[in-house]
Amino acid sequence: MNCLEESGGVTAEEEFRHSRTEPYDCQKSNSPDKAGATCTICVNHLNYTVSEKVGPWWDVQAYHTKWTRHILKDVSFYVESGQLMGILGNSGSGKTTLLDAIAGRLSKQANLLGDVYVNGCKLRKEEFHDCFSYVLQSDNLLSYLTVEETLIYTALLALRGHSNAIKRKVQSVMLELSLSHVANHVIGGRIFRGISGGERRRVSIAAQLLQDPKVILLDEPTTGLDSMTSNQIIQLLSELAHKNRIVILTIHQPRSELFKLFDRIGIMTCGELVFCGGSEEMVEFFSSCGYQCPEYCNPFDLYVDLTSVDTRSKEREIETYSRVQEISFSYQKSKIFNNVLENIEAAKRQKESSSIPFKSRASPNTAAKLWILIRRIVRNLSRNKTGIIMRLSQNLLYGLFVVFFLMKLNSDPEKGAVQDRIGIIYQSIGASPYTGMLNAVALYPSLRAVGDQESSDGLYPKWLMLVAYIIHIIPFSVVSVAFYSFFVYWTLGMFPMWERFGCFFAVLIVPHLVGELLTLILLGVVQNPNIVNSAVALINVAGILLGSGFLRSAEDMPEPFRWLSYLTFQKYGVEVLMVNEFYGLNFTCVNGEQSSPNNTNIPCWFTRGIQYLDSTYPGAPSRFVFDFLMLYAFLPALVILGIISFKVRDLIIQRH
Ligand SMILES: Nc1ncnc2c1ncn2[C@@H]1O[C@H](COP(=O)(O)OP(=O)(O)OP(=O)(O)O)[C@@H](O)[C@H]1O
Numbered sequence: 001m002n003c004l005e006e007s008g009g010v011t012a013e014e015e016f017r018h019s020r021t022e023p024y025d026c027q028k029s030n031s032p033d034k035a036g037a038t039c040t041i042c043v044n045h046l047n048y049t050v051s052e053k054v055g056p057w058w059d060v061q062a063y064h065t066k067w068t069r070h071i072l073k074d075v076s077f078y079v080e081s082g083q084l085m086g087i088l089g090n091s092g093s094g095k096t097t098l099l100d101a102i103a104g105r106l107s108k109q110a111n112l113l114g115d116v117y118v119n120g121c122k123l124r125k126e127e128f129h130d131c132f133s134y135v136l137q138s139d140n141l142l143s144y145l146t147v148e149e150t151l152i153y154t155a156l157l158a159l160r161g162h163s164n165a166i167k168r169k170v171q172s173v174m175l176e177l178s179l180s181h182v183a184n185h186v187i188g189g190r191i192f193r194g195i196s197g198g199e200r201r202r203v204s205i206a207a208q209l210l211q212d213p214k215v216i217l218l219d220e221p222t223t224g225l226d227s228m229t230s231n232q233i234i235q236l237l238s239e240l241a242h243k244n245r246i247v248i249l250t251i252h253q254p255r256s257e258l259f260k261l262f263d264r265i266g267i268m269t270c271g272e273l274v275f276c277g278g279s280e281e282m283v284e285f286f287s288s289c290g291y292q293c294p295e296y297c298n299p300f301d302l303y304v305d306l307t308s309v310d311t312r313s314k315e316r317e318i319e320t321y322s323r324v325q326e327i328s329f330s331y332q333k334s335k336i337f338n339n340v341l342e343n344i345e346a347a348k349r350q351k352e353s354s355s356i357p358f359k360s361r362a363s364p365n366t367a368a369k370l371w372i373l374i375r376r377i378v379r380n381l382s383r384n385k386t387g388i389i390m391r392l393s394q395n396l397l398y399g400l401f402v403v404f405f406l407m408k409l410n411s412d413p414e415k416g417a418v419q420d421r422i423g424i425i426y427q428s429i430g431a432s433p434y435t436g437m438l439n440a441v442a443l444y445p446s447l448r449a450v451g452d453q454e455s456s457d458g459l460y461p462k463w464l465m466l467v468a469y470i471i472h473i474i475p476f477s478v479v480s481v482a483f484y485s486f487f488v489y490w491t492l493g494m495f496p497m498w499e500r501f502g503c504f505f506a507v508l509i510v511p512h513l514v515g516e517l518l519t520l521i522l523l524g525v526v527q528n529p530n531i532v533n534s535a536v537a538l539i540n541v542a543g544i545l546l547g548s549g550f551l552r553s554a555e556d557m558p559e560p561f562r563w564l565s566y567l568t569f570q571k572y573g574v575e576v577l578m579v580n581e582f583y584g585l586n587f588t589c590v591n592g593e594q595s596s597p598n599n600t601n602i603p604c605w606f607t608r609g610i611q612y613l614d615s616t617y618p619g620a621p622s623r624f625v626f627d628f629l630m631l632y633a634f635l636p637a638l639v640i641l642g643i644i645s646f647k648v649r650d651l652i653i654q655r656h
Pocket residue numbers: 050052071089090091092093094095096097098107108656
């Protein structure tokens with residue numbers, strides 16, 4: 001299968017050309033960028049506070065007391081195209097929060113005060129996504145795709161255009177990021193090796209470059225990489241910046257060789273930007289504060305240490321905090337800071353003559369994106385050999401166990417003719433949700449992480465990835481349940497009629513899918529897959545207790561439980577299978593005598609399956625079609641619940 005197919009009538013070149021020719025108006029959020037125009041970003045007096053509980057939940061009094069924490073304190077800086085800006089600072093100083101604030105991705109956006117101006121235009125909330133590309137600290141990539149496929153699928157989701165234009169775009173980005181030599185290598189994962197950590201970082205950056213952003217933000221792009229690879233990444237980012245882009249990254253403490261690569265350096269501590277300027281200015285500034293950088297000393301290490309608060313003891317904390325305050329005060333009074341404020345004011349005046357440089361935003365429609373997501377999921381998971389074997393054989397393996405346990409059904413009630421049939425139905429309905437659940441727990445969390453990231457990049461809503469996954473599981477479920485049904489039904493000798501077999505198979509697809517759908521719904525709102533696992537298992541156990549009628553018939557249940565049983569798919573599934581197997585079945589007692597129907601201790605009191613149905617599931621044959629329809633109604637209902645759950649996920653993520 002070729003991952004490149006036409007996804008729209010307009011070519012990418014046409015889109016790109018079109019997006020660069022219209023005049024710009026700041027109030028029109030979809031206005032284009034002028035090619036080659038210099039871009040400026042002004043961050044103006046950003047303040048961010050969060051309200052936090054003072055203590056943990058088990059300390060009731062402290063838990064109910066809140067305090068307001070100032071995470072960003074009056075942060076202002078100015079940066080323009082062609083510049084690489086590094087934001088340095090020790091852990092917890094607020095670097096990531098600052099990037100999130102600039103990118104409009106803060107969870108509590110309402111608590112953010114201050115503005116971000118791009119080319120002098122104040123960004124509106126809905127414009128942040130379309131303006132900045134954000135590379136997160138962790139790479140969320142699909143393990144079984146090659147580098148080129150990964151980028152092509154992202155390009156197909158992000159851009160509308162002809163396959164050749166998309167391919168050319170991907171190749172030019174791979175060339176720019178020196179990825180061409182690994183174009184056909186798989187990304188790899190925890191279990192099998194693929195490309196190196198540095199190459200994975202570059203793929204994540206390349207995925208963002210596909211939309212031609214003028215501003216790229218990167219959170220700790222060198223985390224987890226050795227120093228040589230880190231240097232290469234920073235060098236590459238510097239080259240990207242010098243091609244008329246703004247690149248802002250956070251970094252703990254870079255090596256001294258990189259000193260000259262940063263055009264602007266910001267140093268953060270306790271949410272404050274205590275310095276922001278050029279690398280030469282930084283040395284001069286700290287020297288003027290009385291902190292000379294000795295020869296052979298890494299200036300980054302020295303200045304970050306000088307601006308850190310040491311909390312190991314009260315005395316050290318007071319001493320280091322007052323030093324930080326002194327440095328911050330000197331910076332506020334310095335010419336460097338004055339220049340920043342002047343640049344900000346000048347950039348605001350630039351508004352009339354320039355435009356917001358939005359990313360390419362002509363993406364395919366929702367149906368086309370869904371199709372691309374399905375193709376990407378199928379291609380990725382179809383290369384997972386263990387996953388495929390597991391998904392296709394798990395029901396069959398379980399079926400083998402049932403078959404070896406029961407061997408052959410017979411028609412003598414004294415020899416378990418009724419009990420064995422009930423056992424098969426109980427096991428078939430009760431166990432298939434678990435296999436569905438195991439699939440979803442094993443496969444969906446990695447897709448969920450990719451979906452979370454791509455939806456924050458504005459490529460598609462989170463629920464679209466869910467729908468693509470659900471569509472892709474249908475053929476797997478059908479084949480897997482077909483193996484099980486065929487093997488169990490004919491080997492054990494259930495009701496010998498092909499129509500009845502078809503019904504048995506059609507019913508069993510539902511619990512398998514319901515198990516997977518229920519798991520997906522919970523994965524939308526619960527992050528931890530282990531909790532989801534346990535919850536689905538409990539729901540299934542409760543469903544079989546309430547709905548199957550094997551342990552207690554509906555008539556014998558307390559009223560609330562009886563009502564609840566109508567909400568279980570097991571109720572409808574079991575009734576259909578009981579009718580399917582017992583209706584028209586005749587029993588023969590080889591040794592026992594026919595006896596009175598009142599004497600239920602003797603299993604030979606009936607000779608026909610309908611007699612057993614009448615006593616245990618009265619009226620079930622007349623509800624056959626209704627039960628079947630009700631059973632299948634669970635599928636669309638759960639898909640809708642899944643979509644709602646992934647919409648709720650958006651809200652949950654925003655709050656944290
Ligand atoms: N929504 C929030 N609620 C509560 N505290 C928050 C929130 N966002 C950030 N913080 C706190 O703000 C501080 C700064 O966090 P941030 O992640 O920005 O630091 P950082 O400099 O990027 O650290 P690191 O280098 O370790 O990633 C941390 O103490 C963090 O716990």
